Amino acid sequence: MSDPHHRILAIRYGHHARKAAANFIGGDDHATDMPLDYYIWAIVREDAPPIVVDTGFDAATAARRGRSLLRPVDQGLAAAGIDIAAVEDVIVTHMHFDHAGSLGLFPRARFHIQDAEMAFCTGRAMTERMIRAPFDAEPIAEMVRLLFGDRVVFHAGTSMVAPGVMVHHLGGHTAGLQVVEVATARGPVVLASDAAHLYANITRAVPFPIVIDVPAYLASLKRLLELAPNLDHVIPGHDPLVLQQFPPVTNAADVVRVDLPPARSIKECL
Numbered sequence: 001m002s003d004p005h006h007r008i009l010a011i012r013y014g015h016h017a018r019k020a021a022a023n024f025i026g027g028d029d030h031a032t033d034m035p036l037d038y039y040i041w042a043i044v045r046e047d048a049p050p051i052v053v054d055t056g057f058d059a060a061t062a063a064r065r066g067r068s069l070l071r072p073v074d075q076g077l078a079a080a081g082i083d084i085a086a087v088e089d090v091i092v093t094h095m096h097f098d099h100a101g102s103l104g105l106f107p108r109a110r111f112h113i114q115d116a117e118m119a120f121c122t123g124r125a126m127t128e129r130m131i132r133a134p135f136d137a138e139p140i141a142e143m144v145r146l147l148f149g150d151r152v153v154f155h156a157g158t159s160m161v162a163p164g165v166m167v168h169h170l171g172g173h174t175a176g177l178q179v180v181e182v183a184t185a186r187g188p189v190v191l192a193s194d195a196a197h198l199y200a201n202i203t204r205a206v207p208f209p210i211v212i213d214v215p216a217y218l219a220s221l222k223r224l225l226e227l228a229p230n231l232d233h234v235i236p237g238h239d240p241l242v243l244q245q246f247p248p249v250t251n252a253a254d255v256v257r258v259d260l261p262p263a264r265s266i267k268e269c270l
């Protein structure tokens, strides 16, 4: 059987203005603006419900953490044509506040997470304030409740969530981050989440400052480019270039198709 060809929507829901120095270990010589965008993603399939990747944060979290919530995640999904009630599978790339903050939005879904991430966010590492900072207790407690409701699916390393949808464990940013490889008409597209916040983290081979294991992070960058044919097939977790370069979805603000190629090759944009 040939691989299915899925569509993938990147849905922007948040924004954070900042300088470039905040995005690289060791900083950046230029005092230029280098904002972050916050996305969730939806894998739209022919004959099966959409699969959502990550769940964003809510208004209270945005206010507490000084981020701009451009629209609530459920509104972003609705604008993209995704019926939340129909979603049966949600892949949680990792448990940071901006990726796992609205688990309760999906009444029927199973939640896919790596063994290593669940162990990490409920274990000894959380006694360290610095490591704990990007985590919120409530989404973690919610994930535990979902586990006891038979709604959590664990993965270890590489495994298949559905035909044409694979997860791969790529550590470094957190202990159990997983990226999502999706079969599309242009070949595999890898939703990198925070294995790379920005394309520049990949091309400079310099980690984003939130990192628990620098060698593992750098190895994960290399692995991204093994999973994907080239940079245009990698979708970083927070890069404004994604919204600027990939084809917009008509009548859906801040939603782009990343299963299609970018308008200009990403290398030329950097």
Ligand SMILES: [Zn+2]
Pocket: 096, 098, 099, 194, 237, 238
């Ligand atoms: Zn993030």
